[in-house]
Amino acid sequence: MPASNFNDRFQHHLSRESRARGNGPFQMLDRLKCNGDIDLISFSGGIPLPSKFPIRKLSVSFPELGCFQEDEHNKYPKEVDVSFDMRNDANTNGLDFEGALQYGQCQGIPELVKFIKKHVELAHSPPYKEWDIKLTNGNTIGLEYCVRLLVDYGESILIEKYTYPAAITAMAPLGVKFISIDMDENGMIPQSLEEVLKKWDYSKGPMPRILYTIPTGQNPTGSTLSIDRKKKIMALARKYDIIIIEDEPYYFLQMDACNATTSEAQIELQDAAENSAILSSFVNRLVPSFLNLDTEGRVLRIDSFSKLIAPGSRLGWITGNPLFIDRITRAAEVSTESPSGISQIVLFGILNHWKQEGFFLWLRELQHTYTNRRNALLQSADKYLPKSICSYRAPKAGLFLWIELDKSRYLFDDQNKPVSEIELDIFQALLQKGVKPVCGQLFMPYPEKNDRIFFRFAYSVAPIDKFEVGMKRFASTLKEFFRLNEDELQS
Amino acid sequence: MPASNFNDRFQHHLSRESRARGNGPFQMLDRLKCNGDIDLISFSGGIPLPSKFPIRKLSVSFPELGCFQEDEHNKYPKEVDVSFDMRNDANTNGLDFEGALQYGQCQGIPELVKFIKKHVELAHSPPYKEWDIKLTNGNTIGLEYCVRLLVDYGESILIEKYTYPAAITAMAPLGVKFISIDMDENGMIPQSLEEVLKKWDYSKGPMPRILYTIPTGQNPTGSTLSIDRKKKIMALARKYDIIIIEDEPYYFLQMDACNATTSEAQIELQDAAENSAILSSFVNRLVPSFLNLDTEGRVLRIDSFSKLIAPGSRLGWITGNPLFIDRITRAAEVSTESPSGISQIVLFGILNHWKQEGFFLWLRELQHTYTNRRNALLQSADKYLPKSICSYRAPKAGLFLWIELDKSRYLFDDQNKPVSEIELDIFQALLQKGVKPVCGQLFMPYPEKNDRIFFRFAYSVAPIDKFEVGMKRFASTLKEFFRLNEDELQS
Missing domain, CATH: 3.90.1150.10 (Aspartate Aminotransferase, domain 1)
Known part of the structure; x- marks a missing residue:
């Protein structure tokens, strides 16, 4: 499906602010191409000289694959160092180190973007091929990007009856009215959502176009939406033209049954590592995401490394249709620009060493930790x-x-x-x-x-x-x- | 002057959005104190377990003090390593490493905030004592914070006739109308500013309340406002109740006269280092900032490490009166939260080793580089x-x-x-x-x-x-x- 189809389908969801976001002026000049034969001397970028970046080398130490359990002194049995060194090539350990410290990486540094896209593919298999991602400074600003992308002052948003306080505090000053959907121990109740939409009272303003949900390990209720409920909610979203923002900081912290023991889980973990079945074994245990059910581009999924690596990384990503991701990127270009390149380098160092399978093994270890x-x-x-x-x-x-x-x-x-x-x-x-x-x-x-x-x-x-x-x-x-x-x- | 005086003086400048920003709900609970005798067991924070932050050690190598000139292969004569190691104490090399990787550092990590506040004091001596800072993810979002803090849709902002394109692209979708002030080779012309304000045509809407300026090495004109012009502009700001946003990414890249040679500059640099006079010698060469002239809290100054360390640090800071800094912090709490802790750790490692004087020596070296x-x-x-x-x-x-x-x-x-x-x-x-x-x-x-x-x-x-x-x-x-x-x- 060409990008223009997403425009036709979702353009009307953009806020006044987002509709007004043009491409940056430099892109206009960048479209003009020079004669292919000539070595172009560019005096264009107002960017600093990389030899004057004092960060000459960065190293990070982290637990080696298969050594993910710390002892009682918080020591890991084996650690590994990865370094990025400006004094070697610009390319060091699979990364353009100099590039990662320079301007111009708004989507994220290409090497990390590539890793995360692969991770999204493995974890969610989004069923339409044009989906894209934009790296963020964490889910809190991820949500703000989504809200400013979609919502005009005074509009209503559907939320779970109890929800993440910073989401409320973020949205309220933007003039959002909150429509709470009832929950039980299994999360949001699809019938309650349907009731609200079916009987919408237009004297309260236009029908809400956004559903904000934390489907997994919901904050604060700890509830997790079943695949069955997700399908029902997805169908309602299609019927009523609702965009779903799924905020999933705890998605990978899905747990073992209460009666599983640590040692059982460990054995299963080792087995999986040995027979390389970790990928499918890990992913198959997860409740499929809204993103996994989204054939149209109706879901904006926000993910964060805060619970998976560390909050101080201030790194996350948004996955969605190309129209929404492009508009969010335009907004980011004139606000946060990219997330920290230093953070991205450090996380790339760890993830690139662990590989996709190793990252899932780390997540499995986190699951055990929080299960215990x-x-x-x-x-x-x-x-x-x-x-x-x-x-x-x-x-x-x-x-x-x-x-x-x-x-x-x-x-x-x-x-x-x-x-x-x-x-x-x-x-x-x-x-x-x-x-x-x-x-x-x-x-x-x-x-x-x-x-x-x-x-x-x-x-x-x-x-x-x-x-x-x-x-x-x-x-x-x-x-x-x-x-x-x-x-x-x-x- | 108590904080309430700043409220009285500047409250009317806040935008609708900013006025609506309450304190977070958790702060309400945090005010309730427990019995002092009891060891409190907190199940309050939804934060991850630090022993499961895989970043066990971070190291950065950078040029040693006095070895700031690279050779033609971009090698520095002597480099130094600083490491932060989770396996030692939580406190490592002057820093709470674990804390820097955790939530809850919205203003910035305390050690770096302290360093930067001292730097601001040395460089600008702000003439009122209640000024404060908030670390940002760079000047682009620094500006966005300021604009969303102050400006409602459809209002006008005073800008230099030619200005930073991303500032325009950032502000236009927020409904800002631009009022351009004439410039010459010495930057914005105070008389032109006065003309615009004196003859303001109220049919165009209310008089602008914000002046956005890049006083030093202005982008794109390269012009630098003299202290004389700054004083005139400051007086106009007082008279017409204008808030000045001074965007100063190039402030420390003030240059030597065209006829100074590198070797002369080097000698002067070494002399200064030897007799410890670098601080006053460096600062005295700079045109004083608007912040330095601001007795009331009328200036929001935005600074960035992008040109001083590297753009990939995505680190900067805003300096201003306590009302504005508090409202910006509230906005950040529900968007970017803090800048990357990893970036902050790395920059703290470098700056804490160099100390204030060493940082000024590094800036002096940058001045020489760009002068050449x-x-x-x-x-x-x-x-x-x-x-x-x-x-x-x-x-x-x-x-x-x-x-x-x-x-x-x-x-x-x-x-x-x-x-x-x-x-x-x-x-x-x-x-x-x-x-x-x-x-x-x-x-x-x-x-x-x-x-x-x-x-x-x-x-x-x-x-x-x-x-x-x-x-x-x-x-x-x-x-x-x-x-x-x-x-x-x-x-």
């Missing part, structure tokens, strides 16, 4: 939390346990006390006891509409040996606020 | 260009030689041919001869209003041994388009 942490927190929760008031499900992905407290068992007399206030009261009491989760209302665009009591517990970074005492403190605080069953009071 | 290149291009221009039609001034800073061609000597009959077309015709002919400058019209928001013929020649990166042939080709092309003096025709 999730299991440890669940174990403590199961042991200490009063079942009569606490309900939660084992998350299938991500970093979060989402616990609901039964509002009907709240002890105090004032039945008219807003849920938001009750949540904050409990939060303050938890702090005094020395345990700090996050209140559910923080994940809502309009917290005053909060009607249920939730707390989010991240199991990603707290010391694992403090999980028990954390859950004990939580349980003992709840006894002050809720009516428990007899047997729970004694424990 | 400017001198070489001027020499070729003086030798080959026909004086009767070409006029130019030696730039006092930056990367650009700006050459005007005398329109009245243009040979062809059609006197009504638009200047923009003439410029493009000449440009195409230059390409065919194998020399590529940039047309003047690319630096105008409305190129159709172009009334003079200009070309910009960057001397920063073209091979210095090609300068002669480049100028020869330029001169010989001009003979086809312009009426020359007798003696010039013979040469």
Whole structure:
């Protein structure tokens, strides 16, 4: 399908700002070509002299393939060094080092772009061939690019009832109105989405054209959309001409079942590495993405290295149709330009050494790490939390346990006390006891509409040996606020 | 002066978008404090586990202090390595390495922020004490932050008649109308600015509240505003309540006089290093900045490492009053977050080794490098260009030689041919001869209003041994388009 077809299909989705983005003026001159025979002397680029980049050599050390488990002192059994050296050729270790430190790499440095495109192909097999990517400075600006690409002031966006607070804080000043879609333990409910669209009240403005979702290990609920729900949502998107922004920082942190042990998982990992089946074995375990279901170019997928390598890399990428990627690139050219070349060099050094298979093995190791942490927190929760008031499900992905407290068992007399206030009261009491989760209302665009009591517990970074005492403190605080069953009071 | 005074003074300058930026919801919870005695177990942050950041060690090699001149193979006489090693303490080489790779560093990593604040103090001595900085991903997004902070759709901005094309391309889609201020070889003319403001035609909308300027080594004209002009412009800004955005990528590339030789400069450099007078000797040679004249907080200064270290660092900073810096930080929190931690670590490694004085010595070396290149291009221009039609001034800073061609000597009959077309015709002919400058019209928001013929020649990166042939080709092309003096025709 030629690029113009994407223009016809999706042009009407562009915001006023994005429609006004022309090509840069230099591109006009660059189209004029010189006589092929002549050695062109260019005085054109206002760029600095590369011999005066003081970064002459960059080295990074990282765990060697197959040595991905650290010991209790956070040491890895074997590490490898990769260096990029300006004093060798400009090309060093598969990379144009000088080029990566210079201007003009807006999409991303070509070597890393190539690696990531291959990764996207392996992980998602997008079903239309013109898809493209643009490297970003992480998913937070990835989302901002998408919103500024598509949404004009005062328009509505469909979001999950509880969602990533920075998404709300990012979009609200751009005049976005939020339409919340109901969720259950399996994420957004397709029927609720359909209800909203079918019964859209046009007095509230035009029907929303954007659905923002975190399908996997959703922040904050930890829920993961099934392939079945995704298909239903995709069909609704087609029917109502909705663009889906899938924000997937936790996509590769899909987990083993709660009863899998580390040693089992390790064996499976080694087996896979030995028989080179890691690729298909890894990918087949993942719930297919919206991108994988998108035959038209209706999905903008945002991915990030923050949870996979480190947040400080400030690196991610957007995948989408060529019209959207081109307009996002134009926006980036006059704002962030490229992500940091230094970051890109370091990540390329690691990924290029590991190769595609090795990167998946690293992701598999991350899955094990967070699976163990999730299991440890669940174990403590199961042991200490009063079942009569606490309900939660084992998350299938991500970093979060989402616990609901039964509002009907709240002890105090004032039945008219807003849920938001009750949540904050409990939060303050938890702090005094020395345990700090996050209140559910923080994940809502309009917290005053909060009607249920939730707390989010991240199991990603707290010391694992403090999980028990954390859950004990939580349980003992709840006894002050809720009516428990007899047997729970004694424990 | 308390921060609230800045609010009173500058709140009315904030855009609708910026006014709507609240504090993040997490900050609300963070204000609630726990009992001081208790060891708090935090399940709050949805952040990844640092032992699973595969970047275990980062090293950078760079020229040692006093060894800043490379040989003809681009080798430096002595280089030094600095490493940050996760396997040592979290604190390594003066830096919290783990922290720099984690979330939560929106302003910038504290160690680098501290270094840059000291640098700003040494270089500019801002005359009010509450000024602050925010690290950025370079000046292009630095400018975008400033524009989105201050300007609503459809408002006007004052710019220099010829200016940085990406600034135009960035601002136009945000609905900015451009009001061009006349320039001469010394940059923006204060009287022209005053005329525009005094005779403002309110039928064109409200009076502009923003002046965007590149005071030093201006792109594209190479002009540099004198301290005298800056004082006049500053007084006008106060009188008419204008915010000045000073975009200064070339500020530290102020140059030696054309007749200074490299060896003289070298001696002066060594002397300064030896007697530790480099700081005052370096700073005293610079034209004072607008920031240095700003007693109120009316200037937003944007600085970049792109020309000082490398564009691929994607690192810069904004300096301004606390209200503006706070609002820009809020915007960054939900877009770029921090600049790349990896970039910051590498730059901190270099700067922390060189120290403030060493960084100024490096900048001094850059000044010499570009002085030599400017001198070489001027020499070729003086030798080959026909004086009767070409006029130019030696730039006092930056990367650009700006050459005007005398329109009245243009040979062809059609006197009504638009200047923009003439410029493009000449440009195409230059390409065919194998020399590529940039047309003047690319630096105008409305190129159709172009009334003079200009070309910009960057001397920063073209091979210095090609300068002669480049100028020869330029001169010989001009003979086809312009009426020359007798003696010039013979040469």
